[in-house]
Amino acid sequence: MDEHIYPSEKRCAEELAANTAAGRRWTPLKTIEDLKPKAQAAGLWNLFLPVDTAEASGYHGAGLTNQEYAPLAEIMGRVLWSSEVFNCSAPDTGNMETIARYGSEDIKATWLKPLLEGKFRSAFAMTEPDVASSDATNIETRIERHGDEYVINGRKWWTSGAMDPRCKVLITMGKTDPEAARHSQQSMVVVPADTPGVKIVRALNVFGYDDAPHGHAEVLFENVRVPASNILLGEGRGFEIAQGRLGPGRIHHCMRLIGLAERSLELMCKRAVSRVAFGKTLAQQTVTQERIAEARCKIDMARLLTLKAAWMMDTVGNKVARTEIAMIKVVAPRMACQVIDWAIQLHGGGGISDDFPLAFNYAQARTLRFADGPDEVHRNAIAKWELGKYAAPKAH
Structure with missing residues (x-):
């Protein structure tokens, strides 16, 4: 990230602007394409593919568990496009896992293999x-x-x-x-x-x-x-596949969001110590200190809950971990939206411009309160499972 990703951020933005001006907005960015072979050469490729899925499919990723991959997703999430450099970006990750778990040998040979090789997208x-x-x-x-x-x-x-x-x-x-x-x-x-x-x-x-x-x-x-x-798998199995697909995807989304929030807090702190208003640095303003403290607490709580969900998926399976998976999908996007919003506020007019990544990051975080199921659906499920612990036993 330090050697290749962060130094490429400005170049990526400039390349996209140039493509847009030339009427080639939907052209893949050469900056990202040039980084992919370097990631592959370093062995940082297909990091997402869970051990059990890799074994079942006959294709191999990095051999990491969900818990081991989660911190890497967070680090990659600090720059929204960086996951693609490592062939770890959505929706390809979910699609590759789906095909690996539920596709026939022919489907895996035709579509999974080239996706894992990064030859095309899905x-x-x-x-x-x-x-x-x-x-x-x-x-x-x-x-x-x-x-x-x-x-x-x-x-x-x-x-x-x-x-x-x-x-x-x-x-x-x-x-x-x-x-x-x-x-x-x-x-x-x-x-x-x-x-x-x-x-x-x-x-x-x-x-x-x-x-x-x-x-x-x-x-x-x-x-x-x-x-x-x-x-895939047979007629009438769509919901079963969706649940198998969305569990790991929610871990990935949430950890990427935590990376975005962490990066936003970092930008917030740097801005706070460098800007002066009403005779004090912004860092000396009580409201700034309160927000920085709250952000630190919220990020760390969301991270620990997400890592717990990943650990449970690895040890007891997605079905048993369903409450934790639903909880992180509510907690992480709301946390990220709040932290990014505070960072935007501290940056003033700059925060809502494209001079900083905050506005774009907020758009992504807010979108993830819908993706993989809206907050309301997850809350209903969490409440139903919690209340189920206290339901009266059925009469025999």
Whole structure:
């Protein structure tokens, strides 16, 4: 990070600005591409792939547990684009884990291997504009079996990674049997991005940022045909896959957020000791000291809770750790939003400009109160599980 990432931040920003001015906003940044071979050569590649997933898939990452990877995700999270340098960025990490756990040998050979090698990127298509997707049973995209093919029709949005010109494959969730039990209606299929009928409708902005050159998109699927063998795990297993995919992803998101918050606190402290207002440095103002102290406490609490969740996932499994996973998904984004907001306030007008990374970081942190399930859904689940401890025993 010190040798390669931080010194490249300004160069990345300048390159993106130049690409935008030249009408090439969705062009991968050469600065990042040039760093990838260096990360690979140093053995800092595919750090995310859990030990059990690597063993099950026959493909190998760094051989780290979730608990061991978590601090690395935090460090990479200090610079939003740096995860890509190590082939550890979303949604590819989640997609690679999904294919590794649930894909056939052919799917793994065709899609997992080149993704692990960093030869192309991927997208995840789940959320839809026409329904409340926080309840994923509402998803309306149809995946219908026609002979030895599935035909897909539907509209997705916030399809992460779909704007990236290197995106070659989308993992797509839809209904294969609307008459089945509520959580057995959905399935996931692997859809090559160049399949006829896959149409990028538009890029989506987040608080004015389009996240180029990666981006999120609204995607239309019109009579998209894929081989029946492209289904993951089997019909009706979509929710099962989603839960397996989202557990590790939530750890990654939360630790990256903790890195963002830590970096924001660092910028806040440096600004506080260097600026004078009303005859005192900002660091001498009581309100600044209170916020710095609160930020320190909040970051460390969120980190410890996230590390506990990672440890439980490694030792007792995602299902047993579900409460802790839900808790960190509520705690970490809210903490990051608060800490970044305080840092923005201390930077004054500079904080809301692009001269500092704070405004962009806030947009990312606020978005993660929706991604992988909104706060409200996680809170409901946490309360239900907590109340379940006190439920009256069922009569026999």
